[in-house]
Amino acid sequence: MRFTAIATAASGVGVALSSSILLSGGTIIAFDEEARALDVIRGGSLLVTDDRIAALYETGKPKDLPADTEIVDCTHKIISPGFVDSHRHGWQTAMRTMASNTTLPDYLMRYVGPAAAAIYTAEDVYIGQLVGLLEALNAGVTTTLDHAHHTWTKGHSQAGLDASIDSGARVYWNHNFAGMGDYGIPDQIADFREWVTTRATADSLTTIAAAYDSWTVAPPEDTRAVVDVIKELKIPVLTTHWMGGVWGLDNSPALLHSLDILNTSTAVVFSHAVALDPIAADLLTATNQFISITPESEMHYGHSHFNSHMVQDQAALGIDTHFTFSTDMLTQARMWLQRVRSRLFDEVITRWKVPSNNPMSANQAFLMATRQGALSLRRPDLGVIKVGAKADLVVFDGRTPGMLGWADPVAAVMLHANVGDIVHVIVDGQFKKRGGKLTFEKYDDVVDRFLASAEKLQRLVGEKPAPVLEGKWFGRDAEYGHADEVDVIRGPGTGYGGLFLDTSDKSRHGPEYASVRGDGKDEL
Numbered sequence: 475m476r477f478t479a480i481a482t483a484a485s486g487v488g489v490a491l492s493s494s495i496l497l498s499g500g501t502i503i504a505f506d507e508e509a510r511a512l513d514v515i516r517g518g519s520l521l522v523t524d525d526r527i528a529a530l531y532e533t534g535k536p537k538d539l540p541a542d543t544e545i546v547d548c549t550h551k552i553i554s555p556g557f558v559d560s561h562r563h564g565w566q567t568a569m570r571t572m573a574s575n576t577t578l579p580d581y582l583m584r585y586v587g588p589a590a591a592a593i594y595t596a597e598d599v600y601i602g603q604l605v606g607l608l609e610a611l612n613a614g615v616t617t618t619l620d621h622a623h624h625t626w627t628k629g630h631s632q633a634g635l636d637a638s639i640d641s642g643a644r645v646y647w648n649h650n651f652a653g654m655g656d657y658g659i660p661d662q663i664a665d666f667r668e669w670v671t672t673r674a675t676a677d678s679l680t681t682i683a684a685a686y687d688s689w690t691v692a693p694p695e696d697t698r699a700v701v702d703v704i705k706e707l708k709i710p711v712l713t714t715h716w717m718g719g720v721w722g723l724d725n726s727p728a729l730l731h732s733l734d735i736l737n738t739s740t741a742v743v744f745s746h747a748v749a750l751d752p753i754a755a756d757l758l759t760a761t762n763q764f765i766s767i768t769p770e771s772e773m774h775y776g777h778s779h780f781n782s783h784m785v786q787d788q789a790a791l792g793i794d795t796h797f798t799f800s801t802d803m804l805t806q807a808r809m810w811l812q813r814v815r816s817r818l819f820d821e822v823i824t825r826w827k828v829p830s831n832n833p834m835s836a837n838q839a840f841l842m843a844t845r846q847g848a849l850s851l852r853r854p855d856l857g858v859i860k861v862g863a864k865a866d867l868v869v870f871d872g873r874t875p876g877m878l879g880w881a882d883p884v885a886a887v888m889l890h891a892n893v894g895d896i897v898h899v900i901v902d903g904q905f906k907k908r909g910g911k912l913t914f915e916k917y918d919d920v921v922d923r924f925l926a927s928a929e930k931l932q933r934l935v936g937e938k939p940a941p942v943l944e945g946k947w948f949g950r951d952a953e954y955g956h957a958d959e960v961d962v963i964r965g966p967g968t969g970y971g972g973l974f975l976d977t978s979d980k981s982r983h984g985p986e987y988a989s990v991r992g993d994g995k996d997e998l
């Protein structure tokens with residue numbers, strides 16, 4: 475009886491319009507608010523009515539289901555809350571594999587900001603953002619905090635917003651304010667204000683939110699204006715890249731607190747938090763704000779995250795530049811789990827002792843990828859399975875070759891599952907992936923449009939020579955340092971090895987793609 479509750483939406487006024495789905499006979503990874511812990515229901519069923527989890531049944535066939543409930547058999551399946559990605563730049567999808575060995579300075583010079591603005595049309599932003607979010611849905615990411623730094627003109631900005639809405643994912647579209655040529659902060663604020671008042675609707679799955687990175691570099695009146703509009707419009711979420719350390723960009727909690735934007739009703743998500751220290755951690759706790767740890771990107775670029783495991787109660791996980799690495803939270807959580815274990819085991823081993831316990835569990839990693847992301851957005855109704863929570867759900871096949879034999883569903887998902895094991899994805903009570911396939915209408919047309927855009931962008935990105943990183947890094951007055959490169963083949967070896975980027979290779983995307991390439995639509 476712990477979990478059982480009867481759907482409220484199924485009785486009374488809404489009867490005729492409500493729709494219900496019963497996920498029947500699976501293993502449910504629920505959350506018990508009282509125990510503040512995951513709780514597994516075996517052979518259970520989950521009733522979705524409209525956008526909510528209406529009831530959880532422990533065993534047996536539920537009685538008194540609302541009329542016309544669709545029954546979905548979940549025997550041998552694991553039902554998980556949807557994953558929450560607290561840091562992503564969806565618009566960049568088209569540059570896939572172009573930056574496999576990039577460094578952060580190179581990335582900032584070639585794949586983002588003015589360099590990207592010069593080659594991206596509004597259509598490129600739209601289709602990259604849409605395909606990037608569909609890719610996330612396919613991977614079980616039901617909520618994304620998108621740090622939208624494609625806001626170079628009104629057209630580019632709106633394209634990203636439209637794509638977020640059209641994707642059908644739950645998206646916090648965090649419009650990045652940054653002075654760009656003719657499109658300055660006052661114009662950006664005017665357009666933002668217009669979208670918040672005209673585009674934000676109560677039933678939309680996209681929430682318009684804010685991003686800002688220029689705290690230390692913009693004219694103070696611009697920063698003031700951004701803070702003021704966030705407060706005036708009660709924008710629910712603000713995000714910023716907080717680096718510090720060798721990198722500069724010290725957009726710290728203390729700095730934001732001094733500008734009166736940390737301790738308000740707006741949730742603030744600090745991505746990376748390289749310079750996290752105990753004083754910053756206390757401030758995050760006192761103001762209930764979160765950091766976003768992006769394990770794969772922080773390792774790829776070398777940001778580091780030395781202290782992030784010290785604030786896991788005020789931390790969520792994110793993906794970041796998915797065009798260069800994994801797009802799923804399973805991988806992020808798995809990497810973070812093993813990174814923390816390795817970090818804390820090293821402390822024992824450097825004392826010349828043998829570890830006698832394991833410092834972090836699969837349960838904690840799972841919570842990081844789900845509930846913590848939701849809490850970073852101040853959304854206790856997301857990232858958990860409990861009665862009354864939003865019906866954002868992921869169903870894993872427990873009988874694939876890599877899953878066979880599991881006893882602990884949390885360990886199965888965290889340490890063995892891959893995106894291919896995800897059968898169904900439900901957001902706000904609607905199937906977004908069903909039977910292993912995205913339900914997005916005309917997905918094939920979207921793929922063709924996307925590939926045309928990617929072909930053009932990759933050619934243009936490929937034409938840009940890699941910057942020579944000498945002298946000083948512009949983030950602060952630091953010098954560049956060379957990392958030792960490692961080789962695999964003995965003897966003279968093969969050195970670093972080439973990048974296999976042939977953007978003219980027409981065989982890459984199959985025959986359908988060859989037919990859409992010829993029509994000239996891909997030209998700038």
Ligand SMILES: *[C@@H]1O[C@H](CO)[C@@H](O)[C@H](O)[C@H]1NC(C)=O
Binds near residue numbers: 737760
């Ligand atoms: C945040 O605001 C609350 C309520 O106004 C106040 O009690 C608290 O001291 C503030 N915390 C900080 C760290 O400023």
Ligand SMILES: *[C@@H]1O[C@H](CO)[C@@H](O)[C@H](O)[C@H]1NC(C)=O
Binds near residue numbers: 575971972
């Ligand atoms: C990446 O690989 C290319 C091709 O091998 C090489 O020229 C370039 O220096 C590498 N970049 C970095 C940052 O290592």
Ligand SMILES: [Zn+2]
Binds near residue numbers: 561745795
């Ligand atoms: Zn980022």
